[in-house]
Structures are given as structure tokens and as C-alpha cells.
Amino acid sequence: MNNFIETRYKVQGAGHKGFTSVSFFFIVFVFLVPCIPCSSCALNLVPCGFMADLQFELQHTDTNSKARAGKITTDHGVIETPIFMPVGTVGSVKAVTQQQLLTDVKAQIILGNTYHLYLRPQLEVLEKAGGLHKFNGWPKPILTDSGGYQVFSLAGTRKIKEEGVTFQSHIDGSKHLFAPETVMDIQRTIGGDIIMAFDECPPGGSEYKYAKTSMELTHRWLDRCFDRFNSTEAKYGYTQNLFPIVQGGTFKDLRKQSCEYIAEKEATGNAIGGLSVGEPEPVMYEICDWCCDHLPTNKPRYLMGVGTPWNILECISMGIDMFDCVMPTRNGRNAMLFTTKGVINIDNKKWELDFSPIDDGLDCEMSNYYSKAYLRHLMKAKEFLAYTIASVHNLAFYLWLVTEARKHIQQGDFMSWKNEMVTVLKTKL
Amino acid sequence: MNNFIETRYKVQGAGHKGFTSVSFFFIVFVFLVPCIPCSSCALNLVPCGFMADLQFELQHTDTNSKARAGKITTDHGVIETPIFMPVGTVGSVKAVTQQQLLTDVKAQIILGNTYHLYLRPQLEVLEKAGGLHKFNGWPKPILTDSGGYQVFSLAGTRKIKEEGVTFQSHIDGSKHLFAPETVMDIQRTIGGDIIMAFDECPPGGSEYKYAKTSMELTHRWLDRCFDRFNSTEAKYGYTQNLFPIVQGGTFKDLRKQSCEYIAEKEATGNAIGGLSVGEPEPVMYEICDWCCDHLPTNKPRYLMGVGTPWNILECISMGIDMFDCVMPTRNGRNAMLFTTKGVINIDNKKWELDFSPIDDGLDCEMSNYYSKAYLRHLMKAKEFLAYTIASVHNLAFYLWLVTEARKHIQQGDFMSWKNEMVTVLKTKL
Numbered sequence: 001m002n003n004f005i006e007t008r009y010k011v012q013g014a015g016h017k018g019f020t021s022v023s024f025f026f027i028v029f030v031f032l033v034p035c036i037p038c039s040s041c042a043l044n045l046v047p048c049g050f051m052a053d054l055q056f057e058l059q060h061t062d063t064n065s066k067a068r069a070g071k072i073t074t075d076h077g078v079i080e081t082p083i084f085m086p087v088g089t090v091g092s093v094k095a096v097t098q099q100q101l102l103t104d105v106k107a108q109i110i111l112g113n114t115y116h117l118y119l120r121p122q123l124e125v126l127e128k129a130g131g132l133h134k135f136n137g138w139p140k141p142i143l144t145d146s147g148g149y150q151v152f153s154l155a156g157t158r159k160i161k162e163e164g165v166t167f168q169s170h171i172d173g174s175k176h177l178f179a180p181e182t183v184m185d186i187q188r189t190i191g192g193d194i195i196m197a198f199d200e201c202p203p204g205g206s207e208y209k210y211a212k213t214s215m216e217l218t219h220r221w222l223d224r225c226f227d228r229f230n231s232t233e234a235k236y237g238y239t240q241n242l243f244p245i246v247q248g249g250t251f252k253d254l255r256k257q258s259c260e261y262i263a264e265k266e267a268t269g270n271a272i273g274g275l276s277v278g279e280p281e282p283v284m285y286e287i288c289d290w291c292c293d294h295l296p297t298n299k300p301r302y303l304m305g306v307g308t309p310w311n312i313l314e315c316i317s318m319g320i321d322m323f324d325c326v327m328p329t330r331n332g333r334n335a336m337l338f339t340t341k342g343v344i345n346i347d348n349k350k351w352e353l354d355f356s357p358i359d360d361g362l363d364c365e366m367s368n369y370y371s372k373a374y375l376r377h378l379m380k381a382k383e384f385l386a387y388t389i390a391s392v393h394n395l396a397f398y399l400w401l402v403t404e405a406r407k408h409i410q411q412g413d414f415m416s417w418k419n420e421m422v423t424v425l426k427t428k429l
Numbered sequence: 430m431n432n433f434i435e436t437r438y439k440v441q442g443a444g445h446k447g448f449t450s451v452s453f454f455f456i457v458f459v460f461l462v463p464c465i466p467c468s469s470c471a472l473n474l475v476p477c478g479f480m481a482d483l484q485f486e487l488q489h490t491d492t493n494s495k496a497r498a499g500k501i502t503t504d505h506g507v508i509e510t511p512i513f514m515p516v517g518t519v520g521s522v523k524a525v526t527q528q529q530l531l532t533d534v535k536a537q538i539i540l541g542n543t544y545h546l547y548l549r550p551q552l553e554v555l556e557k558a559g560g561l562h563k564f565n566g567w568p569k570p571i572l573t574d575s576g577g578y579q580v581f582s583l584a585g586t587r588k589i590k591e592e593g594v595t596f597q598s599h600i601d602g603s604k605h606l607f608a609p610e611t612v613m614d615i616q617r618t619i620g621g622d623i624i625m626a627f628d629e630c631p632p633g634g635s636e637y638k639y640a641k642t643s644m645e646l647t648h649r650w651l652d653r654c655f656d657r658f659n660s661t662e663a664k665y666g667y668t669q670n671l672f673p674i675v676q677g678g679t680f681k682d683l684r685k686q687s688c689e690y691i692a693e694k695e696a697t698g699n700a701i702g703g704l705s706v707g708e709p710e711p712v713m714y715e716i717c718d719w720c721c722d723h724l725p726t727n728k729p730r731y732l733m734g735v736g737t738p739w740n741i742l743e744c745i746s747m748g749i750d751m752f753d754c755v756m757p758t759r760n761g762r763n764a765m766l767f768t769t770k771g772v773i774n775i776d777n778k779k780w781e782l783d784f785s786p787i788d789d790g791l792d793c794e795m796s797n798y799y800s801k802a803y804l805r806h807l808m809k810a811k812e813f814l815a816y817t818i819a820s821v822h823n824l825a826f827y828l829w830l831v832t833e834a835r836k837h838i839q840q841g842d843f844m845s846w847k848n849e850m851v852t853v854l855k856t857k858l
């Protein structure tokens with residue numbers, strides 16, 4: 001066994017306590033060796049002998065709210081819900097190593113962005129690597145978005161047609177087309193365990209007519225996504241799952257219609273898009289709550305791109321199971337820390353001589369090891385290490401938050417805990 | 430024991446294999462508890478019960494060269510020589526965590542830059558933290574430079590007088606004076622285990638007259654450094670050691686004179702400055718060799734700011750024991766990797782589809798875990814993770830190089846190994 005495999009195995013082991021070399025050889029000889037044609041097992045420990053659709057087990061529903069504790073099983077392992085998914089735009093969670101994601105952050109699943117990965121490193125590299133897991137060495141589940149959101153928000157010149165969206169690369173200005181079919185093909189090549197339907201995300205504050213037309217386009221695209229998805233195979237020996245996305249702006253009748261439309265697809269999970277795009281927070285909560293009421297109970301519900309720690313707690317109480325957001329990493333790089341005691345602007349002079357740990361309420365080495373004063377100094381000096389510490393800390397906090405939420409859902413005191421925490425977490429320290 | 434102490438202890442433990450909690454309590458109760466007035470032990474495991482000057486044990490001298498294997502003992506632990514010291518300019522080795530320095534890089538001592546630390550976070554913060562070790566959580570030895578080199582090379586407007594050097598901060602333009610006395614005081618406050626004399630470093634290619642005048646000024650400043658050093662106390666319960674610096678440009682008579690002058694100080698170690706500042710490489714080697722011949726044998730010799738892997742091997746063969754250089758981190762951030770098989774420009778298209786590990790010749794997880802293709806992608810995308818991986822790898826390589834050199838000195842085959850390695854390491858892959 002060469003060092004590369006051995007080391008990757010070691011790190012994979014770090015994510016699965018008790019995963020010994022004995023069980024490694026057991027897996028290799030019992031499951032992988034008979035599976036000769038499956039070249040995807042050469043480097044990573046993908047349990048390709050057991051390809052299966054994503055399973056969702058609803059373990060507990062809160063009696064005082066709609067909060068749920070569940071378990072998602074994928075071919076790359078188990079995800080306990082509610083869960084927060086760190087965003088790894090181009091196959092790297094910014095300023096954080098895969099080792100830190102496993103041991104400090106305790107991430108169970110990360111995101112990749114289709115738009116970014118398609119442009120760089122491009123599909124040939126990802127395909128020859130054997131998919132994103134092998135390319136970046138992340139051994140646990142990956143979810144990829146459809147690129148729709150980036151195409152609409154990032155690209156300067158883009159045109160939406162029935163066929164799809166043409167846009168220009170932000171890297172070299174080259175022209176590209178994202179259509180439902182191409183986006184499915186791209187996500188097949190990237191190889192996420194969960195892949196997303198290609199949708200149009202209308203801007204916050206869109207009028208009824210625009211929201212309706214856009215939603216209808218999204219529904220037609222959804223049909224095309226499923227057609228393509230169902231007529232193609234996963235490339236790397238493990239199952240991919242396509243999640244459709246509810247749209248409909250801030251209009252309840254459209255959202256209801258969209259929920260019903262996507263529910264008919266009987267996908268292994270469903271997502272809510274088009275929220276937290278500029279609408280007032282109460283509206284976001286109202287629409288999220290409404291969508292949860294109209295989406296299947298027995299499938300995980302993923303609220304895309306949301307949000308603050310208190311957003312996450314409120315939306316958990318409505319029945320959301322999965323979240324992603326760039327906030328912990330982006331805000332971390334801009335000196336904003338979320339802690340178990342409230343929000344810290346680490347640039348503030350008040351932390352200059354505060355030698356206490358960043359957050360001793362977390363089981364995260366970085367948050368305990370480095371002091372507020374040291375992190376403030378690094379941030380002022382624009383040292384790379386500042387971005388790493390702040391990102392690792394904020395992500396560890398987000399993972400702690402959803403893990404605590406899950407614990408309280410199971411204990412039956414979620415709502416009282418949540419109401420108390422929302423106040424604490426919003427406190428400006 | 431709160432998490433902060435516990436976690437810091439854990440990491441300190443990581444650097445000292447076999448350092449168990451039993452031995453932790455042994456140290457606490459046997460050595461630290463009786464030492465009540467010593468407040469410096471509150472956070473770090475500084476063995477303050479044993480304050481002692483730096484000790485150098487010359488363990489082996491090569492028969493075919495002047496290469497030496499030795500052991501430096503400081504109050505923060507042992508350094509095996511020859512050694513390379515990663516540069517932690519403002520109290521952070523750029524893009525590398527202290528945990529990575531301990532476990533991946535296997536650093537035994539790091540540098541801090543007096544000029545940078547004086548300007549930011551400033552002395553009040555460092556003093557109230559209890560010194561740099563406690564501020565940044567680095568549990569092993571630290572060496573600080575005198576700020577002289579930065580003042581001469583970084584500051585736009587600076588004036589050299591007999592008293593010292595006035596300069597303007599690169600941060601806010603404020604005016605400051607660095608004199609031998611202030612620089613000793615500043616380094617007392619930073620708290621390095623090894624501190625450097627304040628010298629003038631003349632530019633490469635300086636004429637004889639300038640080099641002589643400058644050297645004489647450096648010698649007068651050296652007297653003032655020792656006067657101040659000897660009349661002040663260490664602040665944090667462990668010993669600091671002042672190393673004088675040989676100057677004299679590229680002129681052998683001046684260098685000899687300077688070696689003799691600084692040798693008279695009978696310091697615990699001696700440094701060679703003013704090399705690798707623009708002179709041709711053969712001249713650098715010639716002067717380095719000459720200085721080694723005129724410096725005490727029973728003290729460690731530190732060649733400041735040098736250099737490439739092959740520079741380091743050549744200078745080890747002349748009798749240098751300690752090195753520092755920003756090259757592994759700075760060049761790493763610019764896509765240049767030093768490996769056990771040669772030099773890689775990871776930006777090059779030839780690595781686009783090379784999924785082999787960065788360097789499987791090193792016992793460094795990062796170098797084995799991540800592939801060349803992935804690192805190239807991250808570098809192209811200007812991802813922070815690229816800088817971390819490249820910096821950790823290059824530093825681990827430098828530490829591997831000096832550790833291998835030490836092994837071969839002890840085995841007696843240093844010169845044949847060195848000659849072979851110089852060719853290998855210079856190979857452009």
C-alpha cells in the first residue's frame with residue numbers, strides 16, 4: 001500500500017472512529033476485491049459493493065414544533081440531521097484543509113459548486129481523477145448545486161431561454177450554455193452523492209408574474225433534468241441522488257403549486273430555493289414554514305443558502321433538515337465570529353488584550369487553542385492564519401449548533417432551548 | 430483545568446511523543462508548584478525550574494567535511510542540528526497553523542521578526558500575554574531577529590546614525606528609533622529563547638570602505654547590545670541567549686576581524702549575517718566557509734537568511750548548524766515546490782492530470798494526501814488552501830532535508846549523500 005492510499009485511509013479513518021486496519025482489510029477483501037470492474041475503489045474506500053439510493057430515516061419529531069431528527073444514508077456514509085454543509089466552492093472549503101474539516105469542524109457532508117468546478121479544474125480533470133471525492137480527498141458525502149444560482153448572480157452577460165442559460169465565464173469571458181441536460185451531465189462527472197436540479201432563481205422582490213413564469217420554466221426544466229438523470233448512469237460506482245427545488249418567490253399559491261409539482265417526482269429529498277435573496281426575514285420564515293407544510297414528511301428538506309445561526313434554528317423548528325451557507329467562512333474572513341456566547345467582531349479593539357480562548361464552549365481545538373487577542377492580531381495583520389482560524393471556528397460552531405439542535409429535538413426540549421439560544425447567539429459581545 | 434490549557438497541553442504533547450498526562454502532573458507538582466513567584470507557568474509548560482543558558486553539544490563531526498551534528502538545549506526544549514527554522518514573521522508562519530508546524534512540518538524552533546512584532550501587535554500586547562510563546566501558542570524554542578535587516582530593507586525613509594536607526598513604520602508612517610538598547614529591550618519583551626544583536630547589514634556588492642565602516646559600527650553596537658543584555662533580566666521565567674552577528678561584506682580580512690571580535694563575547698552561539706544579499710553564489714559559499722573557519726567550534730553557527738535546499742547542504746558541509754529563510758513559504762505561495770525528487774512549478778500544465786501525491790518521499794501527511802493535480806488546481810484558482818498545502822509541504826521538505834543531513838553526518842556518508850542530493854534537488858521536474 002503506497003503512502004498516498006495509506007495516508008488517505010488514515011484520514012478517512014479519522015472520520016470514522018474505531019475504523020481499524022483490520023476492518024480496512026476486511027472491506028478490501030470481502031467487498032472490493034470481488035468487484036473487479038469497479039475502478040473507483042482503487043484509491044478511496046467507496047463502499048461500491050452497496051450502491052443504493054439515499055435513505056432517510058425520520059428518527060424523532062418534536063412535539064412542540066415541526067423540528068425533526070433524522071438520518072440520511074448515502075454510499076459515502078451517514079449524515080445525521082439537522083445538518084449544516086460547509087461550502088467548498090471549487091473543491092476546497094476556503095482556507096480549511098480536509099483534515100481540519102474532519103477533525104475540527106466535524107463536517108459530515110460538504111458542498112461543491114457546479115459552475116465553479118465546470119470552469120476550473122474543468123470536467124476532463126474531474127473525470128480522470130475519478131470524481132470530486134478522489135480529486136480533493138474528501139471521503140464523506142458531497143452535494144453539488146446546479147450552477148443556476150451562480151449563473152444568474154455571478155455572470156455579467158447571461159441570457160435565459162427555454163433551452164437553458166447562456167453565460168460568460170468570469171475567468172476568461174468564454175461563452176457557455178447551461179441547460180437541464182448539460183447540468184445533469186456535468187454533475188454526473190463531478191460525482192456528488194446529492195445533485196441538484198437546474199432551476200431559475202428569481203431575484204428577491206420579484207413580482208407575481210415574473211415569479212410565476214420563472215417557476216413554470218423551472219418545472220419544465222425539472223422534467224428535463226429527471227429525464228436526463230434517469231437515462232444516464234453514475235460514473236464512479238456509487239449512487240447519485242437528484243433533489244428537485246421548490247421556487248415561486250414570496251407567493252404562497254405559487255410555492256404550494258411548486259411543492260406539489262416537485263413532490264410528484266418522488267425524489268429521495270427535496271430542496272427549497274429562492275429564499276434569503278433579499279426578502280425581509282419574516283417573509284423568508286413564512287415561506288419556509290409554508291413550504292415545509294407542503295413537502296413530503298418522509299424525505300429530507302434542504303433549505304438552500306440559509307443563513308445566520310438564528311435563521312437555522314428557526315428553520316429547524318419548521319422542519320428543515322439540511323442547510324448550507326457561505327456565511328461562516330465568508331464572514332469569518334471578514335472578522336465576524338459566531339460563538340456559543342454571541343457574535344464577536346474580532347477586529348474590535350476590545351479584544352486586543354483578551355487572552356481567553358476564542359470559544360471554550362466548543363469541542364474544537366482551534367477555538368480553544370488560540371486566544372481572541374491572537375486572532376485579532378492576525379486579522380489586523382491580514383495573515384492567512386487568521387482566515388483559517390476564523391473559518392474553522394465558525395464552521396465548527398455551525399456544526400455544533402445543528403448537533404445541539406438534534407440533541408434537544410431528541411430530548412424533547414428543543415423549543416425552550418431554541419428560544420433561549422436565539423437570544424444568546426444574537427448578542428453582540 | 431480549562432479547555433484552553435488542556436488543549437494547549439495536548440498540542441504540546443503532540444510535539445513530545447510519550448508525553449503523557451502522568452508526566453504532565455509530575456512536572457506541574459514537582460517543578461512548577463514550588464516556583465510560586467514565576468507567573469509564566471500559568472499557561473505553558475515552561476520548565477522554569479531549570480532556567481539555564483543555551484547548551485550546545487557537538488555530537489559528531491564529519492571526517493570528509495566540516496559538517497557537524499549537534500544538540501542545542503534551551504528552556505523550551507531541545508533542537509537537533511543542523512536545523513532549519515521556519516519564519517513566523519508576525520508570530521505566525523504564513524498560512525500554517527501551529528498544529529501543522531508540530532505534526533506535519535516537525536519544526537523544532539521558529540523565528541519571529543522583531544520589526545514586525547514591535548509594530549504589530551506591539552509590545553504592550555506581547556508583554557501582557559506573557560511573551561510570544563504564550564501569545565501564539567508555540568511551545569518550542571523561538572528565535573527573534575534584531576529588526577536590523579527589516580529596517581534597512583523594508584523602510585523607505587531611514588537614517589543610520591551612531592546612536593541607532595530612525596525609520597518610518599510601513600503600516601502608518603509613524604517614526605521610530607531602533608538602537609542597540611531599544612532592540613534588546615524589545616526582544617526581552619517578545620521573549621525569544623535566542624535573540625539577535627542589532628547590526629547593520631550592508632547591501633550586496635558594497636565596497637570595502639562601506640563594508641569596513643559598517644562592520645565597525647556593528648561592533649560598537651554589539652558592545653552596547655551586550656551591555657544592555659547583561660544589565661537586564663529575562664521577563665518570563667526562562668533564559669534568553671544573545672547571539673552576535675559577523676558582518677564585513679565580501680572581504681575576508683573584514684570577516685576574519687569580525688569573527689574574532691564577536692568570538693571574544695563568548696556568546697552561547699554566533700551568527701553570520703550579510704550573506705545571500707545579492708552577491709554571486711560562489712562568493713557566498715567562500716565567505717561562509719571562511720567565517721566557519723574563524724568562529725568557535727564549540728558554539729552553534731547560524732547562517733542568517735539562507736537559502737535554497739542546495740545552499741543549505743553546501744553550507745552544512747562548511748560547518749553551519751542553523752538556517753532560516755522565507756523561501757519555502759514565499760516560493761510555495763508562488764507555486765514553487767521543493768521535493769525529494771527535484772523542483773516543481775505546480776502552475777505548469779504538465780501537472781494538470783498528475784494525480785500522484787505531491788511528494789511521497791516525505792513523512793508529511795499533506796504531501797502524501799493531496800495530489801499534484803489538486804494542488805495545481807487550487808493554485809490556479811488562488812484558493813487559500815493552495816498556500817497552506819504548498820507552505821506546509823515545502824517546510825516539511827526543508828525539515829526533512831536537515832534531518833537527513835544530520836543522519837548522514839552521524840552515519841559518516843554525508844559528503845557522498847550531499848553531492849548526490851544537490852543534483853537531485855536542483856532537477857527541474
